[in-house]
Amino acid sequence: MSTDLQYYFSKDARVMRENAIRAMSKFALKQGIIAFSGGMPNPETFPITEISQFAQEILRDEGANALQYGLTVGHTKLIEALCPFMERRQVKGVRPENIIITNGSAQGIDLMGRIFLDPGDVVLFELPSYVGAIVSYTNYRANLVGVKHDEGGIVLEDLEEKILQVRQAGQRIKLMYSIPNFQNPSGVTLRWERRPRLLEILQRENILLVEDDPYGEIYFTGVDPASLVPIKSFDTEQNVIYLGTFSKLLAAGLRGAWTIAHPEIIHKMEFAKQVGDICGSSLDQRIIYRCLRDNLIDRHVPVIRSFYESRCQAMLAALEKYFPREVKWNRPHGGLFVLVTFPEGFDTLALLTTAMDEYNVSFVIGQPFFVDGSGTNTMRLAFSKETESNIEEGIRRLGEAIRKHLPAIDPSPQEVIAR
Numbered sequence: 165m166s167t168d169l170q171y172y173f174s175k176d177a178r179v180m181r182e183n184a185i186r187a188m189s190k191f192a193l194k195q196g197i198i199a200f201s202g203g204m205p206n207p208e209t210f211p212i213t214e215i216s217q218f219a220q221e222i223l224r225d226e227g228a229n230a231l232q233y234g235l236t237v238g239h240t241k242l243i244e245a246l247c248p249f250m251e252r253r254q255v256k257g258v259r260p261e262n263i264i265i266t267n268g269s270a271q272g273i274d275l276m277g278r279i280f281l282d283p284g285d286v287v288l289f290e291l292p293s294y295v296g297a298i299v300s301y302t303n304y305r306a307n308l309v310g311v312k313h314d315e316g317g318i319v320l321e322d323l324e325e326k327i328l329q330v331r332q333a334g335q336r337i338k339l340m341y342s343i344p345n346f347q348n349p350s351g352v353t354l355r356w357e358r359r360p361r362l363l364e365i366l367q368r369e370n371i372l373l374v375e376d377d378p379y380g381e382i383y384f385t386g387v388d389p390a391s392l393v394p395i396k397s398f399d400t401e402q403n404v405i406y407l408g409t410f411s412k413l414l415a416a417g418l419r420g421a422w423t424i425a426h427p428e429i430i431h432k433m434e435f436a437k438q439v440g441d442i443c444g445s446s447l448d449q450r451i452i453y454r455c456l457r458d459n460l461i462d463r464h465v466p467v468i469r470s471f472y473e474s475r476c477q478a479m480l481a482a483l484e485k486y487f488p489r490e491v492k493w494n495r496p497h498g499g500l501f502v503l504v505t506f507p508e509g510f511d512t513l514a515l516l517t518t519a520m521d522e523y524n525v526s527f528v529i530g531q532p533f534f535v536d537g538s539g540t541n542t543m544r545l546a547f548s549k550e551t552e553s554n555i556e557e558g559i560r561r562l563g564e565a566i567r568k569h570l571p572a573i574d575p576s577p578q579e580v581i582a583r
């Protein structure tokens with residue numbers, strides 16, 4: 165074997181990057197740390213008793229079938245149950261041939277890259293966006309172009325401008341990837357009025373939309389669920405590829421997710437998945453089916469919503485109390501994240517070292533979420549892992565760490581407490 169392993173690696177493998185956020189999420193495992201880094205759902209929200217009972221019943225009743233390979237597209241009963249499930253979310257007329265079950269929506273995102281992207285193809289991304297999708301499409305050597313985001317989500321005027329610029333440069337735009345509800349990392353939701361307009365633009369321009377919706381059900385008090393209706397519900401021309409997941413509704417380790425798309429797209433995904441993993445877990449898919457059939461998700465999701473809502477409120481109250489007023493953040497109405505923005509020129513990477521080493525608190529830096537290289541003055545805080553009292557204590561410590569890094573704009577501690 166040559167000592168230089170680069171000799172063996174393919175061109176694709178040579179440019180492959182690690183997901184920086186997953187790397188940083190490992191900080192959450194450090195002993196005694198207060199972790200705002202990991203974006204994982206809190207395991208306390210997993211309905212373990214019911215899942216364990218379903219697993220036992222399935223193994224008793226279906227035995228070997230539940231432990232055998234299954235169809236690549238997924239367990240038939242689960243696929244069929246997803247049609248009425250989506251109908252209740254206003255996505256009407258979905259048929260089994262429009263659905264494939266994937267190992268997490270992460271696999272769905274990656275399969276999109278696999279079947280659609282040639283090197284140099286353009287994918288449009290919100291600024292910021294989910295780093296898993298950014299890394300996946302970078303690995304397919306796509307050209308990622310950022311579209312501005314404000315408190316109402318994608319700025320449609322900027323989208324039109326970016327499309328024009330890319331076309332003028334002679335490049336081909338295949339996909340737009342978007343997370344319309346309680347986005348990771350910003351917590352921002354795409355305003356209802358912008359949803360049909362976004363689709364109109366993309367349809368007119370022949371760009372497929374990958375609508376990734378892991379957080380749409382995790383909304384807080386006062387939110388009208390009708391305002392979170394999937395863009396897919398406006399899609400008369402099958403322009404939208406919708407990704408849903410059970411990771412935040414049941415348990416992330418079941419790796420159960422689904423994609424809804426044109427049957428031809430589903431077929432291509434099936435072929436690509438077949439060579440990758442043959443099929444998803446037969447047992448897990450049956451468990452998820454039982455959760456749907458017995459309405460466990462409908463009964464359980466209100467518990468999850470209030471679990472995260474109280475943590476979100478604890479974080480927003482602590483930010484108000486302990487962070488200097490030059491620092492800004494959004495107030496999410498669902499999901500797991502808050503994005504914090506510091507004055508221009510501030511680098512959250514330097515802050516992270518201080519926060520970790522001296523204050524035993526972690527977060528993730530914002531820059532990897534921005535495909536245009538901006539966002540060095542941002543950080544993502546996940547309120548999912550810690551208890552409310554830990555959240556208060558962690559934000560207090562982070563406030564102190566920030567003061568160390570921001571002496572020029574630091575209000576006195578009394579001022580901070582007075583606000």
Ligand SMILES: Cc1ncc(COP(=O)(O)O)c(C=O)c1O
Nearest residue numbers: 268269270294348376409411421
């Ligand atoms: C926006 C987004 N999409 C996809 C995923 C992956 O989820 P899954 O567990 O379904 O693979 C995550 C996970 O954090 C996410 O935040």
